[in-house]
Amino acid sequence: MKLLHIDASITATLSVSRTLSDAIVRRLRHTIPDLQVIRRDLYADPLPHLSLSNLPTSHPMAAATAESPDAAAASQAVLDEFLAADIVVIGAPMYNFTIPSQLKAWVDRILVPGQTFAYGADGVKGLAAGKRVILAISRGGIYGPDSPAAAAEHAESYLRTIFGFIGITAPELIVAEGLQMGPEQRGRALEAAHRMAEAL
DSSP, rough: EEEEEOOOOOOOOGHHHHHHHHHHHHHHHHHSTTTTEEEEEEESSSOOOOOGGGSSSTTTOOOTTTTTTHHHHHHHHHHHHHHHHHHEEEEOOTTBBBOHHHHHHHHHHOOOTTTEEEEEEEEEEEEEETTTEEEEEOOOOOOOTTSTTTTOOOOOHHHHHHHTTTTTTOEEEEEOOOTEEEEEEEEHHHHHHHHHHTTT
């Protein structure tokens, strides 16, 4: 079984989303024999913003130019990693109300017509159903559905949307929020999130 581990935080060892995604992967290594883990750190090894010249080679709009075969192949490798994974664990901090641009560049490589979704007479059909996706999300404030700031949350909601679009309709979430609202709130949030990781 293959697990793809994605991290996008820019804060290295200070990152809560990295700490949580690591805890999730450790738990799954413990519970799933022979788990093969592939890790992609989108901060240490960032992907460029999407362009016609670096679309995955299997994308219908890929531009095969003499200047871009390596860039297109690198994007295809990102897509192939995702397609090959049985489990995907993503550490996703919320920056400025949404996901980091590093993670958006990765998303742009996996939403590919004919590979992860297709349009037909009945609309869109997700082609990536069957994968287990676990999202480790960190937020400085409180943005849950019952909070006053819920309408400003565009990280969890965005990730739910894009994975639903490609057929993964029930991603698992571990959320630590209110992390910048004092040490007591931070401690409670971290404790609860780590309990959820251990319960996987």
